[in-house]
Amino acid sequence: MKTASPLVSIIMTVYNGLPYLKNSIDSVLNQSYDNFEFIVVDDGSTDKSCSFIEKNYDTNKIKLIRNEKVGRAKALNLGINISRGEFISIIDSDDIFLEDKIRLQVEFFKKNPEYSLVGSMSNLYNYDTKSLVDNSINRPIEHDDIVKYFLIGQPIQHPTVLIRKEVVKNIGGYNENIKFLLDRDIFLRILKKGGRLYNINKCLVHVGHHENRFFYHTYTGKERVKLDFHYRFYAADIIGKSILFKLKLWFLFRWSLLPNSIRNILKFKFKNEK
Numbered sequence: 001m002k003t004a005s006p007l008v009s010i011i012m013t014v015y016n017g018l019p020y021l022k023n024s025i026d027s028v029l030n031q032s033y034d035n036f037e038f039i040v041v042d043d044g045s046t047d048k049s050c051s052f053i054e055k056n057y058d059t060n061k062i063k064l065i066r067n068e069k070v071g072r073a074k075a076l077n078l079g080i081n082i083s084r085g086e087f088i089s090i091i092d093s094d095d096i097f098l099e100d101k102i103r104l105q106v107e108f109f110k111k112n113p114e115y116s117l118v119g120s121m122s123n124l125y126n127y128d129t130k131s132l133v134d135n136s137i138n139r140p141i142e143h144d145d146i147v148k149y150f151l152i153g154q155p156i157q158h159p160t161v162l163i164r165k166e167v168v169k170n171i172g173g174y175n176e177n178i179k180f181l182l183d184r185d186i187f188l189r190i191l192k193k194g195g196r197l198y199n200i201n202k203c204l205v206h207v208g209h210h211e212n213r214f215f216y217h218t219y220t221g222k223e224r225v226k227l228d229f230h231y232r233f234y235a236a237d238i239i240g241k242s243i244l245f246k247l248k249l250w251f252l253f254r255w256s257l258l259p260n261s262i263r264n265i266l267k268f269k270f271k272n273e274k
Contacts, residue, residue: 012025012040013042013076018045022052024208044067044069065079072174073178094208101204108198109162115195123203124209126209150235154181156197157183160199
């Protein structure tokens with residue numbers, strides 16, 4: 001791993017990630033591409049995550065930043081602000097990079113300098129069962145298809161991306177005023193500034209999935225629906241969709257907020273009236 005003048009900065013934020021850290025850190029250090037620096041920002045862990053890193057890894061290879069609990073967006077921005085690379089790669093403390101992840105994405109940028117961000121396909125890795133879930137998560141590949149997909153969901157998985165740092169800095173980094181969907185927020189702001197996005201049609205990351213994952217316990221119900229549709233409307237504005245489309249989206253949003261029992265009653269009523 002070359003660090004004198006790294007082309008890529010790989011940034012990991014950690015909050016009580018001890019059970020999964022080894023898999024994630026090893027996947028970074030075992031990359032076939034070696035011109036990168038590895039920055040780990042600990043976001044106030046209380047489970048000895050920092051001690052594990054210091055005990056088991058060469059700190060010349062990992063730049064460990066101990067920080068008080070400030071939240072993931074601020075921790076990510078801290079890592080980006082001290083990074084030296086031209087490109088930024090983000091990995092969660094439970095995700096696993098496949099060995100050619102960085103190499104293939106650097107090669108993509110060399111051939112396609114007009115792009116701001118490149119992601120890839122990914123699998124879900126279930127830590128509870130030690131298995132890959134659903135084999136793969138298929139995403140759109142080309143820029144235009146990615147743009148359209150923002151209207152229905154998340155076309156790019158956060159840990160799959162390699163992003164030009166100047167692009168991230170130019171839009172002010174990650175939004176520190178939100179807790180969830182930091183990735184969709186920053187992708188859409190990159191898109192709004194004219195950035196081009198691409199997904200390599202190959203699985204390069206196993207995304208960690210387990211019962212302790214913060215996302216699954218705190219981002220549920222109406223809050224999840226509201227935030228998801230917030231970014232669908234934002235995408236519609238960026239793309240320039242019609243008022244009619246936004247009206248349909250608004251009705252879908254209101255429908256999604258209804259309890260399942262009410263939706264089932266209405267579905268039954270509509271079906272019988274046909």
